[in-house]
Amino acid sequence: MTITKEIVVGALALQGAFKEHLDYFQKVIELHPQQYNHYSFKFVEVRTESELNNCHALVIPGGESTAISLIAERTHMLQPLLDFIKDESKSVWGTCAGLIFLAKQLKNGKVNQKLLGGLNVQVVRNAFGRQVNSFESKLDFSSFIKDCNDFPAVFIRAPVIDKLLTGDVNEKDEEEDPNIIKSLNNYNNKASLEVLYTLDNFDNNNNHLIVAVRQGNKLGTSFHPELATEDYRFHKWFIDEFVLSK
Numbered sequence: 001m002t003i004t005k006e007i008v009v010g011a012l013a014l015q016g017a018f019k020e021h022l023d024y025f026q027k028v029i030e031l032h033p034q035q036y037n038h039y040s041f042k043f044v045e046v047r048t049e050s051e052l053n054n055c056h057a058l059v060i061p062g063g064e065s066t067a068i069s070l071i072a073e074r075t076h077m078l079q080p081l082l083d084f085i086k087d088e089s090k091s092v093w094g095t096c097a098g099l100i101f102l103a104k105q106l107k108n109g110k111v112n113q114k115l116l117g118g119l120n121v122q123v124v125r126n127a128f129g130r131q132v133n134s135f136e137s138k139l140d141f142s143s144f145i146k147d148c149n150d151f152p153a154v155f156i157r158a159p160v161i162d163k164l165l166t167g168d169v170n171e172k173d174e175e176e177d178p179n180i181i182k183s184l185n186n187y188n189n190k191a192s193l194e195v196l197y198t199l200d201n202f203d204n205n206n207n208h209l210i211v212a213v214r215q216g217n218k219l220g221t222s223f224h225p226e227l228a229t230e231d232y233r234f235h236k237w238f239i240d241e242f243v244l245s246k
């Protein structure tokens, strides 16, 4: 007798590229039927508290972080999302605008923009200069995704992570910048914060731009793996490492 476990992965469907994420997850299962035959996966759009609470894992898509925050507030989804983030059994992945929404601090947000605070990082929106607002780059992710040394990472008006935070409420902020937006709750992710990928010497500047981090079961990427043409490896890794490893 085969035991089938139902697993629900949601994409926050308030604004942005949520459909693409769901299609990519579906594709991963279709391409590896043997590997996942003990599971019954459901990939769902999430707009309400009850839809959210059915999920084992959630993706917050790219789009516009100010719009996602505003719509979440208007549709009374902020509190359910804050509760979801706190639940250690739930994995969450934010891409681009989703990374911004998931961060603990934001340097150049809009007034009233809200953050969930699941990742102990400070982000900067639209961090790549105007002339390179959008670009694609083949990146070597083989240090965390087996053999994945040529992933086509798509950056669209992308944020970068400009500071790793301790998460301590008493943490001193040397910048004392009143414009820095802080997350709504005082949830402190206790897992260790790992930098997964840094873009070095971007634009021939001697910089190290952090574009992917992991903190326990929370993942943040500046780029859009759901827009990598016919490349489903990143989504497979999320399912294997974050959803099924629970």
Ligand SMILES: NC(=O)CC[C@H](N)C(=O)O
Pocket (backbone or CB within 6 Å): 061, 062, 063, 064, 065, 066, 095, 096, 097, 098, 100, 125, 126, 156, 157, 158, 159
């Ligand atoms: N592709 C994206 O998600 C862009 C993010 C957008 N610049 C923001 O600040 O929300």
